[in-house]
Structure formats: structure tokens, C-alpha cells
Amino acid sequence: MELPSKILQEAVEQLATLPGVGKRSALRYALHLLGRDEQAVRDMSEALVRLKTELHHCRYCHNLSDTEVCPICSSEKRQKGLVCVVENVQDVMAIENTQQYRGLYHVLGGVISPIDGIGVQDIEIASLLRRVETGDPAPVEEVIIALPTTMEGDTTGYYIHRQLQPTGVKVTTLARGVAVGDSLNYTDEITLGRSIAHRIPFEG
């Protein structure tokens, strides 16, 4: 695609670095921005820079936060003894959206993945251990491992479990089973097998 202007070209190339955005969408975005007034474009541009310069990670759970301690960690209404370990910020949002969890979180910022060069030191495992050992900001009674059921997720969960064993803290993980609304013949064998192995009392 030949663009009539270098300035437009550069804006398109920058926008095309966003995930899932090709040159054609990027051009559409750029021409849309051209049609808006200058202040609106400046506002957007500043909001993006503020993302990098002003956004913090909570010093306890490493979730994104505008403040040093995030609203969840500083809330009086949460069960401080419960810590749910997740891979990333989106997972926190997904669990918060269920409105069924009232404990705290611990965002690892990734999972152990030797192929991608992500080791134990690169994610927030040491800070989780410290949190359990020191009881800062609150004594931890239970750690819920809520990592993806991939090789990397399982490895990370297993590693965390092993590291936490000496502290004596209770370690649990998410129930795996047939999704609500799914029929059995569309459920994959591994999930169906686990849901039989981990069957639960019938609630009449």
C-alpha cells in the first residue's frame, strides 16, 4: 500500500504494531483521527503515554493500580486471608466480574516457560512466598492457584505448591469439570474424565 505522506505512513506503521491490527485497519484508524479535532487526538495520545508513566503495580498483589496499594488490597471488605494466584491482570478482571470472590489476588505477571525464556525469577513467585512467610500485609490462610491448564500453567502451579509446603499454608486450585450449560458429548475427554474423578456430593 503506497501512502501519499510519510507522516501518515509513520502513524499507520505505529498503529499497526497493536495486536491484531493490520495496515488496512491502521489506515482506517489514522484517517479517523485526522477527521477529529486536534485536542481529541492530543487527549488520546496523552492517555497512552500516561499508561506507561503513571500506572503503578500494587506493591502487594502486583495488579495494575493508580496508587501504591490497589483498591482490592486496601479494601476493608475483602477476606485478607485468601490469596488467589493468577497469571495476569486480565485474569483478575475475569474473576472480579464473577462477583463470587471476596479475597485478595497475587498477579504473577506470567508463567514459567523455558521456551520463552521465562524462569522462576522473572515472575512474582518470590514475593508470593514472602507474603505467606511474613504475613504482610495480612496473614495468609489459603492460597488458591488459578493458573491456566497448560503445561506452563501446571508447572508453575506445581512449583508454587512445592515452595509453599514448608509454610504449612493451605493450597487449593480451581475446580475443573464440565462447563455450566455444556452437554457431555461436546466436552473433551480430559475435562470429562477429571469431572468424574473429582465428582462432588449431589445438592438436591
Added chain:
Amino acid sequence: MELPSKILQEAVEQLATLPGVGKRSALRYALHLLGRDEQAVRDMSEALVRLKTELHHCRYCHNLSDTEVCPICSSEKRQKGLVCVVENVQDVMAIENTQQYRGLYHVLGGVISPIDGIGVQDIEIASLLRRVETGDPAPVEEVIIALPTTMEGDTTGYYIHRQLQPTGVKVTTLARGVAVGDSLNYTDEITLGRSIAHRIPFEG
């Protein structure tokens, strides 16, 4: 969707103003930007602002340009007597991509549309007439109307044709017909009808 941070929220809302981008994609873009280094985000942000502050419209054809006169209007290799009238900048790119047109352009920046409040004064019709009447930057021999075949496009084309009549300049329009590679039974009736009415000599 409840976001953990106002700064993130604002960036997501700004990104969601782009055409076809919802809250979910906007969050994906924002989290992607968070993962990049600060300079990369600043570069993108500056490229967007430069779009509004540094990009010009060519003084003759109103195409986007980094300079006062665009590369097409200032090229020595183009047929200066030929002016193709299009609705917008994307249309110029589409025609340039065919590599079959060597004349100049005139970008109206829209078509007459009373419903959207776009009248004759809001688009570059007067400057087209001036171009034909004064022969600045070059004497115009033929004006090719290449507007969309919508009510608004047809109205605009008709209006321009009427305005140009006194000048005696040749006015042509794009051939309409069955698209190359299309079979007849998938072509809409209006197109097929026009392609029969405007049939051309068989080239053996």
C-alpha cells in the same frame, strides 16, 4: 467491565473511540502498550499528534501531503490535463494501486448529502471549478468523475457536471459493468442492465 485503574480506564476509553474498536479490543491494545517500553509508546503517541499538526492537504488536489503541493501534482511524469474527481483520500490510493491512471486528482473530501448536512460549500467543488477555469496549476482537458454510485455520489457528480458545462471541458465517468471474474447470475440487475446499455466493441 470494571477496570482496576482510572488511568487504564481512560486509555481504554480513548482507544475505544477508534472505528470498529470495542472495549475488549481497546483493553487488549492498552495492555499490549503497557508491555512495551516507554519510548515505543511515546513514539506512537507523537506520530498520532503529528498527523493532526504536520500533515497538509495539497493546495491543488487536496490529497494528504507532507508538502504544500503533493508528489502527484508536482510530478513531471503525470498527464496534467487529466483530473480525476474522487470522494476521499482512500479513493486516490485505490486508483493509484491499479497503476493504470497517470493523470492528476481532485479530492472533494465528501459528497453532497443534505441528511448529513453536507452541502456544496462544504466540499471542494468551488476549487475544482477554479482549477478548470484558471488552468492553474495546468490547463484541464478532461474531468473524470469517479464518485460512489450512491444517491449522494450521483447527485454530486451531476452537480459538478452541470457546473462544468459552461467551461466546455470534457467530462467523463467510470465505466460501470460486470466486475472482472464475476459471473452474470451473481451480478445485481442494475449493474447488469447498465453493462448491456453501455456495451462496448468486442476486442478479439
